[in-house]
Amino acid sequence: MPTYNLYMGCSVPANYPNYEAATLKVAEKLGMELQYMEGVACCGSPNLRAIDYFGWLLVNARTLAIGEKNGHDIVTPCNGCFAALKDVWYHLKHNEEDLKKVNEELKKSGLELKCNVRVRHVVEAMYTDIGIVAIKERITKPLDGVRIAIHYGCHLLRPKDVTEFTPEVLDELLRATGATVVEYPLWKQCCGATVLPVNEDLAVRLAHDKLKSMKDAEAEFAMVVCPACGNQLDLQQFGIKESYGVEFNLPVLFYPQILALAMGMSEDEVGLGMNRVPADPILCHFTSE
Amino acid sequence: MAETDDKTGPPVTLIEPIDMTKLDPNFRKEIQNMPDGDEVNACFACSTCTAACPIANQWKYKPHQLIRMILLGMREEVLSSREIWECLTCFQCQERCPQGVRVTDIIFDLRDLASEEGKIPDAVKFLAKELLEKGQLYVVTADWEREDLDLEPEVPGLSTDEFKEILKRTRTGKIAGGE
Ligand code: SF4
Numbered sequence: 001m002p003t004y005n006l007y008m009g010c011s012v013p014a015n016y017p018n019y020e021a022a023t024l025k026v027a028e029k030l031g032m033e034l035q036y037m038e039g040v041a042c043c044g045s046p047n048l049r050a051i052d053y054f055g056w057l058l059v060n061a062r063t064l065a066i067g068e069k070n071g072h073d074i075v076t077p078c079n080g081c082f083a084a085l086k087d088v089w090y091h092l093k094h095n096e097e098d099l100k101k102v103n104e105e106l107k108k109s110g111l112e113l114k115c116n117v118r119v120r121h122v123v124e125a126m127y128t129d130i131g132i133v134a135i136k137e138r139i140t141k142p143l144d145g146v147r148i149a150i151h152y153g154c155h156l157l158r159p160k161d162v163t164e165f166t167p168e169v170l171d172e173l174l175r176a177t178g179a180t181v182v183e184y185p186l187w188k189q190c191c192g193a194t195v196l197p198v199n200e201d202l203a204v205r206l207a208h209d210k211l212k213s214m215k216d217a218e219a220e221f222a223m224v225v226c227p228a229c230g231n232q233l234d235l236q237q238f239g240i241k242e243s244y245g246v247e248f249n250l251p252v253l254f255y256p257q258i259l260a261l262a263m264g265m266s267e268d269e270v271g272l273g274m275n276r277v278p279a280d281p282i283l284c285h286f287t288s289e
Numbered sequence: 290m291a292e293t294d295d296k297t298g299p300p301v302t303l304i305e306p307i308d309m310t311k312l313d314p315n316f317r318k319e320i321q322n323m324p325d326g327d328e329v330n331a332c333f334a335c336s337t338c339t340a341a342c343p344i345a346n347q348w349k350y351k352p353h354q355l356i357r358m359i360l361l362g363m364r365e366e367v368l369s370s371r372e373i374w375e376c377l378t379c380f381q382c383q384e385r386c387p388q389g390v391r392v393t394d395i396i397f398d399l400r401d402l403a404s405e406e407g408k409i410p411d412a413v414k415f416l417a418k419e420l421l422e423k424g425q426l427y428v429v430t431a432d433w434e435r436e437d438l439d440l441e442p443e444v445p446g447l448s449t450d451e452f453k454e455i456l457k458r459t460r461t462g463k464i465a466g467g468e
Pocket residue numbers: 331332333334335336337338339352353356385386387388389390392
Protein backbone atom coordinates (compact mmCIF):
# COMPACT_ATOMS: atom_id res chain seq x y z
CA MET A 1 0.00 0.00 0.00
CA PRO A 2 1.52 3.38 -0.95
CA THR A 3 2.23 5.42 2.17
CA TYR A 4 2.35 9.21 2.40
CA ASN A 5 3.24 12.01 4.76
CA LEU A 6 0.01 13.93 5.08
CA TYR A 7 0.57 17.66 5.56
CA MET A 8 -2.82 19.05 6.47
CA GLY A 9 -1.94 22.72 7.00
CA CYS A 10 -4.12 24.89 9.24
CA SER A 11 -7.04 25.93 7.06
CA VAL A 12 -8.50 22.54 6.16
CA PRO A 13 -8.79 21.18 9.73
CA ALA A 14 -10.14 24.46 11.12
CA ASN A 15 -12.44 25.56 8.31
CA TYR A 16 -13.18 22.53 6.16
CA PRO A 17 -13.13 19.31 8.18
CA ASN A 18 -15.57 18.01 5.57
CA TYR A 19 -12.77 18.22 3.00
CA GLU A 20 -10.39 16.53 5.42
CA ALA A 21 -12.84 13.70 6.18
CA ALA A 22 -13.71 13.11 2.52
CA THR A 23 -10.00 13.01 1.63
CA LEU A 24 -9.23 10.41 4.30
CA LYS A 25 -12.22 8.26 3.41
CA VAL A 26 -11.56 8.31 -0.31
CA ALA A 27 -7.87 7.58 0.22
CA GLU A 28 -8.71 4.60 2.38
CA LYS A 29 -10.96 3.15 -0.31
CA LEU A 30 -8.27 3.72 -2.90
CA GLY A 31 -5.71 1.92 -0.76
CA MET A 32 -3.58 4.95 0.12
CA GLU A 33 -2.08 5.13 3.59
CA LEU A 34 -2.12 8.79 4.66
CA GLN A 35 -0.13 9.42 7.85
CA TYR A 36 -0.44 12.82 9.51
CA MET A 37 3.03 14.37 9.81
CA GLU A 38 4.38 14.68 13.36
CA GLY A 39 5.52 18.00 14.80
CA VAL A 40 4.50 20.27 11.93
CA ALA A 41 2.58 23.57 11.90
CA CYS A 42 1.43 26.11 9.32
CA CYS A 43 3.09 26.90 5.95
CA GLY A 44 2.82 30.62 6.72
CA SER A 45 0.70 31.37 3.63
CA PRO A 46 1.83 33.63 0.77
CA ASN A 47 1.76 36.48 3.29
CA LEU A 48 4.75 35.08 5.10
CA ARG A 49 6.65 34.76 1.84
CA ALA A 50 5.88 38.42 1.19
CA ILE A 51 7.05 39.86 4.50
CA ASP A 52 9.74 37.48 5.68
CA TYR A 53 11.35 35.47 2.91
CA PHE A 54 13.94 33.78 5.08
CA GLY A 55 11.46 32.89 7.82
CA TRP A 56 9.22 31.41 5.17
CA LEU A 57 12.09 29.35 3.79
CA LEU A 58 12.92 28.08 7.27
CA VAL A 59 9.48 26.98 8.43
CA ASN A 60 8.76 25.19 5.18
CA ALA A 61 12.24 23.67 4.93
CA ARG A 62 11.59 22.28 8.38
CA THR A 63 8.39 20.59 7.20
CA LEU A 64 10.20 19.23 4.15
CA ALA A 65 13.02 17.88 6.32
CA ILE A 66 10.59 16.12 8.65
CA GLY A 67 8.94 14.51 5.65
CA GLU A 68 12.26 13.54 4.14
CA LYS A 69 13.20 11.46 7.20
CA ASN A 70 10.92 8.53 6.40
CA GLY A 71 11.30 8.67 2.64
CA HIS A 72 7.60 8.99 1.83
CA ASP A 73 6.19 11.74 -0.38
CA ILE A 74 4.48 14.70 1.26
CA VAL A 75 0.90 15.21 0.14
CA THR A 76 -1.44 18.06 1.02
CA PRO A 77 -5.05 18.99 0.23
CA CYS A 78 -4.34 22.75 0.24
CA ASN A 79 -3.07 24.71 -2.77
CA GLY A 80 -1.47 27.25 -0.44
CA CYS A 81 0.54 24.63 1.45
CA PHE A 82 1.32 22.92 -1.84
CA ALA A 83 2.70 26.13 -3.33
CA ALA A 84 4.72 26.98 -0.22
CA LEU A 85 6.36 23.58 -0.01
CA LYS A 86 6.96 23.33 -3.75
CA ASP A 87 8.35 26.86 -3.95
CA VAL A 88 10.72 26.41 -1.05
CA TRP A 89 11.80 23.02 -2.33
CA TYR A 90 12.45 24.46 -5.80
CA HIS A 91 14.38 27.42 -4.47
CA LEU A 92 16.57 25.38 -2.15
CA LYS A 93 17.17 22.71 -4.77
CA HIS A 94 18.62 25.41 -7.03
CA ASN A 95 20.34 27.60 -4.46
CA GLU A 96 23.10 25.85 -2.54
CA GLU A 97 23.98 28.90 -0.52
CA ASP A 98 20.47 29.28 0.91
CA LEU A 99 20.20 25.53 1.46
CA LYS A 100 23.38 25.71 3.56
CA LYS A 101 22.03 28.65 5.57
CA VAL A 102 18.74 26.86 6.15
CA ASN A 103 20.48 23.66 7.19
CA GLU A 104 22.58 25.50 9.74
CA GLU A 105 19.35 26.51 11.42
CA LEU A 106 17.69 23.12 11.03
CA LYS A 107 20.72 21.41 12.58
CA LYS A 108 19.79 22.96 15.91
CA SER A 109 16.75 20.72 16.04
CA GLY A 110 18.53 17.70 14.62
CA LEU A 111 17.12 18.06 11.11
CA GLU A 112 18.75 18.23 7.71
CA LEU A 113 17.22 18.87 4.30
CA LYS A 114 18.75 17.25 1.23
CA CYS A 115 15.86 18.11 -1.08
CA ASN A 116 15.18 14.48 -1.94
CA VAL A 117 11.61 14.57 -0.71
CA ARG A 118 8.77 14.93 -3.23
CA VAL A 119 5.75 17.15 -2.62
CA ARG A 120 2.41 16.65 -4.34
CA HIS A 121 -1.18 17.66 -4.02
CA VAL A 122 -3.09 14.74 -2.55
CA VAL A 123 -5.34 14.46 -5.61
CA GLU A 124 -2.25 14.37 -7.81
CA ALA A 125 -1.10 11.30 -5.87
CA MET A 126 -4.50 9.72 -6.52
CA TYR A 127 -4.03 10.41 -10.20
CA THR A 128 -0.46 9.17 -10.61
CA ASP A 129 -0.21 6.41 -8.02
CA ILE A 130 -3.70 4.92 -8.09
CA GLY A 131 -4.66 5.89 -11.62
CA ILE A 132 -7.84 6.68 -13.48
CA VAL A 133 -8.59 3.04 -14.33
CA ALA A 134 -8.51 1.93 -10.69
CA ILE A 135 -10.53 4.96 -9.60
CA LYS A 136 -13.19 4.21 -12.22
CA GLU A 137 -13.47 0.65 -10.96
CA ARG A 138 -14.65 1.95 -7.61
CA ILE A 139 -17.39 4.21 -8.96
CA THR A 140 -20.77 2.78 -8.06
CA LYS A 141 -22.92 5.88 -8.51
CA PRO A 142 -21.63 7.61 -11.61
CA LEU A 143 -22.39 11.29 -12.06
CA ASP A 144 -23.40 10.99 -15.69
CA GLY A 145 -24.38 14.25 -17.18
CA VAL A 146 -23.80 16.46 -14.14
CA ARG A 147 -22.08 19.60 -15.40
CA ILE A 148 -19.20 20.66 -13.19
CA ALA A 149 -16.87 23.64 -13.63
CA ILE A 150 -13.39 23.16 -12.18
CA HIS A 151 -11.60 25.98 -10.41
CA TYR A 152 -8.01 24.72 -10.42
CA GLY A 153 -6.45 27.44 -8.30
CA CYS A 154 -3.56 29.70 -9.34
CA HIS A 155 -1.02 28.25 -6.98
CA LEU A 156 -1.70 24.71 -8.14
CA LEU A 157 -1.06 25.51 -11.80
CA ARG A 158 1.50 28.29 -11.74
CA PRO A 159 4.38 28.86 -12.03
CA LYS A 160 4.52 25.63 -13.95
CA ASP A 161 8.25 25.07 -13.62
CA VAL A 162 7.72 25.00 -9.84
CA THR A 163 4.34 23.28 -9.45
CA GLU A 164 4.79 20.72 -12.26
CA PHE A 165 1.02 20.40 -12.36
CA THR A 166 -1.20 20.37 -15.45
CA PRO A 167 -4.94 21.09 -15.51
CA GLU A 168 -5.64 17.82 -17.31
CA VAL A 169 -5.02 15.98 -14.04
CA LEU A 170 -8.14 17.47 -12.49
CA ASP A 171 -10.11 17.16 -15.72
CA GLU A 172 -9.43 13.44 -15.91
CA LEU A 173 -10.05 12.88 -12.22
CA LEU A 174 -13.42 14.54 -12.50
CA ARG A 175 -14.36 12.72 -15.69
CA ALA A 176 -13.59 9.45 -13.92
CA THR A 177 -16.68 10.07 -11.78
CA GLY A 178 -18.79 10.29 -14.91
CA ALA A 179 -19.35 14.04 -14.62
CA THR A 180 -19.03 16.44 -17.53
CA VAL A 181 -16.20 18.97 -17.28
CA VAL A 182 -17.62 22.37 -18.19
CA GLU A 183 -15.38 24.68 -20.20
CA TYR A 184 -15.72 28.35 -19.32
CA PRO A 185 -13.79 31.46 -20.41
CA LEU A 186 -12.44 32.51 -17.01
CA TRP A 187 -11.09 29.09 -16.05
CA LYS A 188 -7.64 30.49 -15.38
CA GLN A 189 -8.74 33.47 -13.34
CA CYS A 190 -7.97 33.89 -9.68
CA CYS A 191 -10.78 33.45 -7.11
CA GLY A 192 -9.59 36.56 -5.27
CA ALA A 193 -8.80 34.91 -1.94
CA THR A 194 -5.27 36.33 -1.68
CA VAL A 195 -6.36 39.96 -1.90
CA LEU A 196 -9.09 39.63 0.73
CA PRO A 197 -7.03 41.16 3.57
CA VAL A 198 -6.03 44.32 1.66
CA ASN A 199 -8.97 44.94 -0.70
CA GLU A 200 -12.23 43.18 0.00
CA ASP A 201 -14.22 44.83 -2.79
CA LEU A 202 -11.74 43.61 -5.32
CA ALA A 203 -11.86 40.10 -3.86
CA VAL A 204 -15.64 40.05 -4.13
CA ARG A 205 -15.52 41.29 -7.70
CA LEU A 206 -13.13 38.52 -8.71
CA ALA A 207 -15.28 35.82 -7.11
CA HIS A 208 -18.32 37.32 -8.81
CA ASP A 209 -16.69 37.28 -12.25
CA LYS A 210 -15.49 33.75 -11.81
CA LEU A 211 -18.84 32.38 -10.66
CA LYS A 212 -20.68 34.26 -13.39
CA SER A 213 -18.43 32.78 -16.03
CA MET A 214 -19.14 29.28 -14.67
CA LYS A 215 -22.83 29.89 -14.46
CA ASP A 216 -23.02 31.36 -17.97
CA ALA A 217 -21.42 28.15 -19.24
CA GLU A 218 -24.28 26.27 -17.55
CA ALA A 219 -22.32 24.66 -14.76
CA GLU A 220 -24.49 22.92 -12.16
CA PHE A 221 -21.78 23.22 -9.58
CA ALA A 222 -18.13 24.02 -9.07
CA MET A 223 -15.22 21.90 -7.94
CA VAL A 224 -12.20 23.05 -5.95
CA VAL A 225 -9.16 21.43 -4.34
CA CYS A 226 -8.19 24.20 -1.92
CA PRO A 227 -9.77 25.54 1.27
CA ALA A 228 -9.02 29.17 0.38
CA CYS A 229 -10.53 28.88 -3.09
CA GLY A 230 -13.45 26.94 -1.60
CA ASN A 231 -14.08 29.62 0.96
CA GLN A 232 -13.89 32.38 -1.61
CA LEU A 233 -16.23 30.77 -4.13
CA ASP A 234 -18.70 29.20 -1.70
CA LEU A 235 -19.01 31.52 1.29
CA GLN A 236 -18.40 34.65 -0.79
CA GLN A 237 -21.64 34.00 -2.69
CA PHE A 238 -23.30 35.61 0.31
CA GLY A 239 -21.04 38.66 0.02
CA ILE A 240 -21.83 38.85 -3.69
CA LYS A 241 -25.52 38.79 -2.92
CA GLU A 242 -25.01 41.81 -0.68
CA SER A 243 -22.80 43.87 -3.02
CA TYR A 244 -24.21 42.89 -6.40
CA GLY A 245 -27.69 41.69 -5.57
CA VAL A 246 -26.96 38.54 -7.54
CA GLU A 247 -27.65 35.03 -6.34
CA PHE A 248 -25.66 32.39 -8.15
CA ASN A 249 -26.74 29.39 -6.07
CA LEU A 250 -23.80 27.49 -7.42
CA PRO A 251 -22.76 24.76 -4.97
CA VAL A 252 -19.00 24.40 -4.49
CA LEU A 253 -17.62 20.95 -3.67
CA PHE A 254 -14.13 19.62 -2.97
CA TYR A 255 -12.99 16.93 -5.36
CA PRO A 256 -12.77 14.18 -2.72
CA GLN A 257 -16.38 14.92 -1.75
CA ILE A 258 -17.49 14.42 -5.35
CA LEU A 259 -15.45 11.26 -5.69
CA ALA A 260 -16.76 9.89 -2.38
CA LEU A 261 -20.37 10.42 -3.43
CA ALA A 262 -19.68 8.71 -6.74
CA MET A 263 -18.16 5.83 -4.78
CA GLY A 264 -21.42 5.46 -2.93
CA MET A 265 -20.67 7.24 0.33
CA SER A 266 -23.42 9.22 1.97
CA GLU A 267 -23.74 12.98 2.13
CA ASP A 268 -23.17 12.87 5.90
CA GLU A 269 -19.95 10.94 5.52
CA VAL A 270 -18.48 13.74 3.45
CA GLY A 271 -20.04 16.54 5.50
CA LEU A 272 -22.03 17.97 2.64
CA GLY A 273 -24.15 19.94 5.12
CA MET A 274 -21.10 22.13 5.85
CA ASN A 275 -20.86 23.41 2.30
CA ARG A 276 -22.53 26.80 2.48
CA VAL A 277 -24.45 26.83 -0.77
CA PRO A 278 -26.72 23.77 -0.54
CA ALA A 279 -25.47 21.02 -2.81
CA ASP A 280 -28.88 20.04 -4.12
CA PRO A 281 -28.08 19.34 -7.77
CA ILE A 282 -25.75 16.50 -6.94
CA LEU A 283 -28.20 15.00 -4.47
CA CYS A 284 -31.12 15.32 -6.89
CA HIS A 285 -29.03 13.45 -9.39
CA PHE A 286 -28.72 10.51 -7.03
CA THR A 287 -32.31 10.43 -5.86
CA SER A 288 -33.71 10.65 -9.39
CA GLU A 289 -31.98 7.41 -10.33
CA MET B 290 -3.82 75.53 -35.20
CA ALA B 291 -2.92 78.64 -33.34
CA GLU B 292 -2.27 76.92 -30.00
CA THR B 293 0.61 74.74 -31.33
CA ASP B 294 2.49 77.94 -32.08
CA ASP B 295 2.44 78.88 -28.43
CA LYS B 296 5.71 77.39 -27.14
CA THR B 297 5.80 78.79 -23.63
CA GLY B 298 5.02 75.63 -21.51
CA PRO B 299 6.99 72.35 -21.28
CA PRO B 300 6.53 69.93 -24.21
CA VAL B 301 3.39 67.81 -24.07
CA THR B 302 4.28 64.15 -23.36
CA LEU B 303 2.17 61.03 -23.05
CA ILE B 304 3.48 60.24 -19.59
CA GLU B 305 4.50 62.33 -16.64
CA PRO B 306 8.15 63.31 -17.00
CA ILE B 307 10.44 61.39 -14.65
CA ASP B 308 12.58 63.31 -12.19
CA MET B 309 16.00 61.92 -13.05
CA THR B 310 17.57 63.08 -9.81
CA LYS B 311 15.36 60.74 -7.80
CA LEU B 312 16.33 57.57 -9.68
CA ASP B 313 18.28 54.88 -7.88
CA PRO B 314 20.56 53.24 -10.44
CA ASN B 315 21.25 50.32 -8.09
CA PHE B 316 17.63 49.26 -7.78
CA ARG B 317 17.81 47.05 -10.85
CA LYS B 318 20.85 45.24 -9.41
CA GLU B 319 19.15 44.88 -6.08
CA ILE B 320 16.19 43.11 -7.71
CA GLN B 321 18.46 41.03 -9.89
CA ASN B 322 20.19 39.71 -6.80
CA MET B 323 16.95 38.64 -5.22
CA PRO B 324 15.72 35.04 -5.58
CA ASP B 325 13.68 35.64 -8.74
CA GLY B 326 15.26 38.66 -10.39
CA ASP B 327 17.76 37.06 -12.77
CA GLU B 328 15.71 37.71 -15.90
CA VAL B 329 14.44 41.22 -15.16
CA ASN B 330 16.82 42.83 -17.66
CA ALA B 331 15.30 40.78 -20.46
CA CYS B 332 12.03 42.73 -20.33
CA PHE B 333 11.35 44.37 -23.69
CA ALA B 334 8.27 46.28 -22.57
CA CYS B 335 5.75 44.36 -24.66
CA SER B 336 2.99 44.70 -22.00
CA THR B 337 1.89 41.09 -22.36
CA CYS B 338 1.99 40.83 -18.57
CA THR B 339 -0.45 43.70 -18.28
CA ALA B 340 -2.75 42.20 -20.88
CA ALA B 341 -2.83 38.99 -18.84
CA CYS B 342 -3.50 40.72 -15.52
CA PRO B 343 -7.12 40.56 -14.33
CA ILE B 344 -6.84 43.68 -12.18
CA ALA B 345 -4.40 45.98 -14.01
CA ASN B 346 -7.33 48.11 -15.17
CA GLN B 347 -7.67 49.55 -11.69
CA TRP B 348 -4.01 50.24 -11.15
CA LYS B 349 -2.01 53.40 -11.73
CA TYR B 350 1.12 51.31 -12.27
CA LYS B 351 0.45 48.32 -14.52
CA PRO B 352 2.66 45.23 -14.25
CA HIS B 353 4.81 46.16 -17.27
CA GLN B 354 5.27 49.63 -15.80
CA LEU B 355 6.38 48.22 -12.47
CA ILE B 356 9.04 46.19 -14.27
CA ARG B 357 10.08 49.26 -16.27
CA MET B 358 10.22 51.34 -13.10
CA ILE B 359 12.57 48.76 -11.57
CA LEU B 360 14.84 49.02 -14.59
CA LEU B 361 14.76 52.81 -14.44
CA GLY B 362 15.48 52.87 -10.71
CA MET B 363 12.20 54.28 -9.39
CA ARG B 364 12.75 52.51 -6.09
CA GLU B 365 10.72 54.76 -3.82
CA GLU B 366 7.62 54.78 -6.04
CA VAL B 367 7.67 51.02 -6.54
CA LEU B 368 8.20 50.08 -2.91
CA SER B 369 5.54 52.50 -1.69
CA SER B 370 2.97 51.48 -4.29
CA ARG B 371 -0.29 49.86 -3.31
CA GLU B 372 -0.02 47.74 -6.44
CA ILE B 373 2.64 45.43 -5.05
CA TRP B 374 0.30 44.50 -2.18
CA GLU B 375 -2.89 44.24 -4.21
CA CYS B 376 -1.36 41.85 -6.71
CA LEU B 377 -3.27 38.56 -6.49
CA THR B 378 -0.08 36.55 -7.00
CA CYS B 379 -2.05 34.66 -9.61
CA PHE B 380 1.02 34.23 -11.85
CA GLN B 381 -0.92 34.92 -15.06
CA CYS B 382 1.54 37.64 -16.06
CA GLN B 383 4.54 35.47 -15.34
CA GLU B 384 3.09 32.53 -17.25
CA ARG B 385 2.74 34.60 -20.41
CA CYS B 386 5.87 36.72 -20.36
CA PRO B 387 7.68 35.89 -23.61
CA GLN B 388 11.00 36.87 -22.06
CA GLY B 389 10.85 34.63 -19.04
CA VAL B 390 10.67 37.50 -16.56
CA ARG B 391 9.34 36.10 -13.28
CA VAL B 392 6.94 39.01 -12.89
CA THR B 393 4.89 37.64 -9.97
CA ASP B 394 7.88 36.26 -8.12
CA ILE B 395 9.50 39.69 -8.50
CA ILE B 396 6.41 41.27 -6.95
CA PHE B 397 6.90 38.93 -3.98
CA ASP B 398 10.52 40.11 -3.83
CA LEU B 399 9.34 43.73 -3.91
CA ARG B 400 7.08 43.07 -0.94
CA ASP B 401 10.02 41.54 0.87
CA LEU B 402 12.08 44.69 0.22
CA ALA B 403 9.23 46.95 1.26
CA SER B 404 8.79 44.90 4.44
CA GLU B 405 12.47 45.32 5.28
CA GLU B 406 11.72 49.05 5.35
CA GLY B 407 8.58 48.55 7.40
CA LYS B 408 6.24 49.42 4.54
CA ILE B 409 3.58 46.80 5.21
CA PRO B 410 -0.21 47.24 5.05
CA ASP B 411 -1.82 46.97 8.48
CA ALA B 412 -3.92 43.96 7.51
CA VAL B 413 -0.79 42.04 6.59
CA LYS B 414 0.98 43.17 9.76
CA PHE B 415 -1.96 41.74 11.65
CA LEU B 416 -1.47 38.39 9.96
CA ALA B 417 2.21 38.44 10.97
CA LYS B 418 1.13 38.86 14.58
CA GLU B 419 -1.35 36.01 14.28
CA LEU B 420 1.33 33.71 12.89
CA LEU B 421 3.68 34.61 15.70
CA GLU B 422 1.13 34.22 18.48
CA LYS B 423 -0.79 31.19 17.30
CA GLY B 424 1.75 29.45 15.13
CA GLN B 425 -0.89 29.15 12.43
CA LEU B 426 -3.42 31.32 10.64
CA TYR B 427 -6.49 29.25 11.52
CA VAL B 428 -7.09 27.45 14.79
CA VAL B 429 -9.61 24.65 15.29
CA THR B 430 -12.48 25.92 17.41
CA ALA B 431 -15.43 23.70 16.49
CA ASP B 432 -13.91 20.35 17.43
CA TRP B 433 -17.36 18.73 17.66
CA GLU B 434 -17.70 19.28 13.92
CA ARG B 435 -14.55 17.25 13.46
CA GLU B 436 -15.81 14.47 15.70
CA ASP B 437 -19.08 14.29 13.80
CA LEU B 438 -17.02 13.51 10.74
CA ASP B 439 -15.00 10.77 12.50
CA LEU B 440 -11.93 13.02 12.75
CA GLU B 441 -9.71 13.48 15.80
CA PRO B 442 -10.91 16.58 17.67
CA GLU B 443 -7.36 17.92 17.66
CA VAL B 444 -5.31 17.87 14.49
CA PRO B 445 -2.94 14.88 14.76
CA GLY B 446 0.76 15.78 14.73
CA LEU B 447 0.23 19.53 15.03
CA SER B 448 2.94 21.30 17.00
CA THR B 449 3.33 25.05 16.73
CA ASP B 450 6.12 25.82 19.23
CA GLU B 451 9.04 25.39 16.84
CA PHE B 452 7.26 27.42 14.18
CA LYS B 453 6.77 30.29 16.61
CA GLU B 454 10.38 30.04 17.78
CA ILE B 455 11.67 30.34 14.22
CA LEU B 456 9.56 33.35 13.34
CA LYS B 457 10.42 35.11 16.57
CA ARG B 458 14.04 35.18 15.41
CA THR B 459 13.38 36.18 11.79
CA ARG B 460 11.83 39.38 10.42
CA THR B 461 8.31 38.40 11.44
CA GLY B 462 9.38 38.86 15.06
CA LYS B 463 10.48 42.41 14.33
CA ILE B 464 7.37 43.26 12.37
CA ALA B 465 4.97 41.88 14.95
CA GLY B 466 6.93 43.09 17.94
CA GLY B 467 7.84 46.53 16.67
CA GLU B 468 4.82 48.60 17.56
S1 SF4 C 1 5.46 40.39 -20.51
FE1 SF4 C 1 7.61 40.22 -19.88
S2 SF4 C 1 8.78 41.26 -21.50
FE2 SF4 C 1 6.61 41.88 -21.75
S3 SF4 C 1 6.48 43.81 -20.56
FE3 SF4 C 1 5.89 42.15 -19.19
S4 SF4 C 1 7.79 41.60 -18.12
FE4 SF4 C 1 8.38 42.79 -19.92
